[in-house]
Amino acid sequence: MKKAFIGKAALCLTVAAAAGCSGQKEAGPGGDAGSSTAPGDKSEKIKIEMMAASWTGGGWPDNNHPVIQYINQKFNVDLQIQWVPNANFAEKLNVVSASGKMPDAIRVDSGMFLKWVNEGVFLDIQPYLSDYPTLKNVAKPEEWALLNPKGKLYGIPIYETAQNSLYVRADWMENLGLPLPKADEFTIDRFYEIAKAFTTQDPDKNGKADTYGFSALGNSLQLGNPQLLAAFGIANGWKEENGKLVPMETQADEWVRFLTFMKKAYEEGVLDKDFITNTNFNTKYAQGKVGFAIDMHYQFSQQTNQQLQSIAPNGKFVELSPPIGANGMRGTRTPSSGMLKLVLSKDMDEKKRKRMLEMLDWWVSPEGEDIIKNGIEGVHYQKKSDGTYEMTDALKAEGEGRQSLLWNWMLRGSSNTFNIYKWSQPKWAEEMEKSITNAKKYPYKNASDGYLSSSETFTKQGKALSDKFLQSVLEIIAGKKPVESIRDTIADWKKNGGDKIVEEVNTAFQAKS
Structure with a gap:
């Protein structure tokens, strides 16, 4: 051949x-x-x-x-x-x-x-x-x-370009008699209501309590959930505010609200109980265990649907807009x-x-x-x-x-033609372009792109500081620490090198502004 x-x-x-x-x-x-x-x-x-x-x-x-x-x-x-x-x-x-x-x-x-x-x-x-x-x-x-x-x-x-969006099991929604939420009505509270129904109401109709509303990753500070972080106003790494760059690690009030949400989801079984050991979502999506697929792109959704349908013939993930937070924030991860x-x-x-x-x-x-x-x-x-x-x-x-x-x-x-070829089926090509267009509607960029690596302190200490911060976040979600302890974690991050990173990054930012 x-x-x-x-x-x-x-x-x-x-x-x-x-x-x-x-x-x-x-x-x-x-x-x-x-x-x-x-x-x-x-x-x-x-x-x-x-x-x-x-x-x-x-x-x-x-x-x-x-x-x-x-x-x-x-x-x-x-x-x-x-x-x-x-x-x-x-x-x-x-x-x-x-x-x-x-x-x-x-x-x-x-x-x-x-x-x-x-x-x-x-x-x-x-x-x-x-x-x-x-x-x-x-x-x-x-x-x-x-x-x-x-x-x-x-x-x-x-x-x-932004490609990833939020996807939901449309067949589970139908099984539970739930309409797909419209973009302007899809609040973070509505997200939670649907996710809880996926956990408690046997959406796959197998008579077992073996499904979760959503999952997360335990190896990244974003937890694999940028659309949820955006809804709570947490930066995609860093944000620009009043002419300065602010890291997500210093957003105390936002972290308290987000971790309150995540801890409740963990306690009620809405969040996958094994999320801390997850390094990717692929298997659980394909095995039909999770209702919301967060940060998925269209091509992967179609591949996942094919795998899913080998065990659930009607199984299908469909795209939604990201949920809206109480402050009106929403976003999907946007690379530079x-x-x-x-x-x-x-x-x-x-x-x-x-x-x-x-x-x-x-x-x-x-x-x-x-x-x-x-x-x-x-x-x-x-x-x-x-x-x-x-x-x-x-x-x-x-x-x-x-x-x-x-x-x-x-x-x-x-x-705007990622993975669209001359022979691609018209519907597939149309849906792929539509998905990319939709993702672009909700930009969620990391404002430190181009500046973070100029921090010598970040180069030397950034990973260790991030890993320690992540460990506290995981312990809070799993109920081993109170939510308010994140304020101590933030203070520790700042004292042990974080403040120096912020200073160095902003020096580079101001020099190029």
Whole structure:
């Protein structure tokens, strides 16, 4: 199967890359039909090395993938991708850096970026960006500036958007005769009423008291419940207030209200009794034990529904808006574009730099997105007689999404098309976009993005302080400490380094404001 897949790709690419297989407008000699940048001289083949983290399934096993072949031919490059398992990525980057030979492009997270940005190893893209308008418009100016020294742009922002929402077991609601709550009526009190019914009224009709309203995670201060934290006015890490950044650890009154709610839920069995040992929600959602799925995205909801329906044929999670708190607050976790970046090596010569930026300018254009996300027509998908598209058998065998690793794991543009492909079912694509649009309605950003890592105290003590704070939160919820003891926990956090973190973060914030 794999040999046939690669063979067909090679045949397809031999016949004039753009015209024969991709269905795209053919580029002129050495040019690019999808970019407004004047084409450069591509007579010399240039080797380009890129390194990125990989997750489940790993990266492509070699550099002969059809998408790489397409890029190689289009830009006369020899694109070499090094996929590194995410768990080992930071270690690998240290080794590569120590060798003195950095790859031409690396995808890094904010911690890695800040560790290396002042070491003089990344290319400042600022002087060249105006020549590549598609690439320049991949992010807003403030997203480009995020984490960078003033006046410098040492990395290309990788687009991120709110995707996660609150989901509920629609079949359980129907079994209990409960209507799905409308967005403007869904208060935190209504959330609790429904969650308690899921615990006490046998929503799965199996005659057993084995269901919970909602669950939580015991390994994170957010407890895996950002929509609930938002309803109680607790920051998504940090919030801006009166021109200063305020950490969630100092919000005493908000924590008292939230922990009162969570402790009651635990005592009444509304909150999953085993939540402290949870590291993810996947199993309990799929096993039909929990009624509300908090911080879930649409694609995962559909995967969960498929798993769920193997034991509960009518089981189905559907999306709701986040609950409204007494202060009118609501939100869904909103990442910042720019906390992930594609950085380029400063050591590349002018020819390689121009070729690289021209390639990346195309990469985030509509034409580039089509190829890098959907793959090659005739290889990964084919057009049917009715004008719609379908995956090829080869891609079905390899797995949907495997053709788009460069898009998902290296660099993506700002189109609202996460995991939507040419062959996606219209209803699925429509619901996916709708879910992302809904999540964007309730922004809940971390105001410290770009500033927190500038705190030396946070770098040295932040995790230990957070772990100790979390331990108190878990003990309060489980009834081992009174709710008001959170005020002592806050005082302890501040005294043992928290106040210094706040001071250092705000110094960095004021310097960039």
